[in-house]
Amino acid sequence: MKTQVYALFGGEKDGKTAAYRAERALFVANGIPADAEQARTVLGKPYLKDYPGVQFNLSHSGEWGACALSETAVGVDVELVRPLRQQVAKRFFTPVEQEWLSKRPAEEFFRLWTRKESFTKALGKGLTLPLDSFSVLDDVLFRDGIAWYFHEHPIGGGFLTLCCQQSEAEFRIL
DSSP states (O other), X not given: OOOEEEEEEOTTSOHHHHHHHHXXXXXXXXXXXXXXXXXXXXXXXXXXXXXXXXXXXXXXXXXXXXXXXXSSOEEEEEEEOOOOOHHHHHHHSOHHHHHHHHTSOTTHHHHHHHHHHHHHHHHTOGGGSOGGGSOOOSSEEEETTEEEEEEEEEETTEEEEEEESSSOOEEEEO
16 A cells, blocks of 8 residues: 545635545545544554554644555644744754754744654654654654655645655645
């Protein structure tokens, strides 16, 4: 199974609803019942009870929702660009990332943020992993002997990033 991401612009609906609609569409496209039973790990990462060889992840922001599906660990994050405070970068980014951001447009903060969040979600650690403990400036992050690839897809007014162990991924905007 190729790692896949379905993203959906919710229109008049909210992003959470869009994420669940993308989830159902992606499940059905891969032969998984739309109502497959789900559970969560202790740290909150969702999984499919009857499909141990399938990993998935959800994200939403504004009216956007996304679902990622893979045979290996996967994380996805979508963020719309909005005003931010500079102290946020100082708190969550490495010194090298802070320097990099200082020379770029403010919206690049959200590109790096989606990389960080998708990586922690792929690991199943969420925000329990300190975000300043790793850098996401490169398109591949190596951790514990595993290569994690960042795949980005443009969305209107924001960033959609997938983190997975495959060097290729398929995006579909519904």
